[in-house]
Amino acid sequence: MTSDEQISERGPSPFLSGFRLVDVAVGGGVTIRAAVGGNGPPLLLLHGHPQTHATWRKITPALKGHFTVIAADLRGYGDSSKPDGGSQHINYSKRLMAQDQVRLMRILGHDRFAVAGHDRGARVVHRMALDHPDAIARAAVMDIAPTATMYERTDRAFATRYFWWFFLIQPEPLPEKMIGADPEFFLRRHLAAQVKTRGVIDDAIFAEYLRCYSDPATRHAICEDYRAAATIDLVHDAEDAGSRITAPLLALWGGRGTVGELYDVIETWRPKAVRVEGRALECGHMLQEEMPDETAAELLAFFTAHQS
Structure with a gap:
């Protein structure tokens, strides 16, 4: 297929002002939904759980004047494809999730780009920067410590506050069925545990997240994402234990959140990256x-200072 045949236009984004939605066939039967807008060097934004690309709606107005912004749904999330998990949950390995996004960017005409990820999206960014160093000009990870580090340092405080790391990895169909009994309740409680600022999840965005979370295929894909993180992703991390991210890396985190309170975030990234900077908000x-x-x-200060 040509690039034109791989891209299907879906009209204006209802959440990201001035952006258009596209579905991009990235190979392997997977289609990635993305919102595209702005002008300038390419910047890819990757969301976390339980969000979609709509999570970036409040910051894209500031970014789109400086960058061509591509805010994508990860495979399994939002309106992207939701393939079967495969053997050892391989289809939700961060390796394949990162590969999707690199192919997305190439099809959209961007062989080298900046990338920022939050939560699960930041874990995809970590793998992407290791597997595709020539594609990544600079990278930002938001509110995570490295996956292997967090599992290695698991204690009662972490297991209590991030209980879903251990609930969602349980064998199918236990978590899928339990969440499916009342997806709205689970989603509300999950968001409430994460957000420390009242009123930031308004009715419209909650309805969008719930629309996606109400799909059984999405819930299964989310569980597969977490199952992969506890299995095949750790294998890949161990294989690359001696590798470091070579692109300039920015780490941002919430000082009032679990990651900020339980970890020295910069310290966790220093063994993983040649150059890292960042701070808490x-x-x-x-x-x-x-x-x-x-x-x-x-993000603007970091990405514009390190444009290459």
Whole structure:
């Protein structure tokens, strides 16, 4: 297929002002939904759980004047494809999730780009920067420590506050069926545990997240994402234990969230990257939702200072 045949236009984005939605066939039967807008060097934005690309709606107005912004749904999330998990949950390995996004960018005409990820999307960014160093000009990870580090340092405080790391990895169909009994309740409680700023998840965006979370295929894909993180992703991390991210890396985190309170975040990234900088923002887990102006300013300062 040519690039034109791989891209299907879906009209304007209802959440990202001035952006158009596209579905892009990236291979292997997988289609990635993305919102595209702005002008300038390419910048890919990757969301986390339980969000979609709409989580970036508050910061894209500041970014689109400086970058061509591509905000994508990860495979399994939003309106992207939701393939079967495969043997050892391989189809939700961060390796394949990263490969999707690199192919997306190439099909859209961007062989080299900046990337920022939050939560699960940041874990995809970590793998992407290791597997595709020539494609990544600079990278930002938001409110995570490395996956292997977090599992290695698991204690009662972490297991209690991030219980879903251990619930969602249970064998199919236990978590799928339990969440499916009342998806709205689970989603509300999950968001409430993560957000430290009242009122930032308004009715419209919650309805969008719930629309996606109400799909059994999405819930299964989310569980597969977490199952992969506890299995095949750790294998890949161990194989690359001596490798480091070579692109300049920015780490941002919420000082009032679990990651910020339980980890020295910069210290966890120093063994993983040649060059890392960053700081905490005075919020919970969802920086782009809770402190959008400050988050956008940090991303702009970092990406424009290191343009290459």
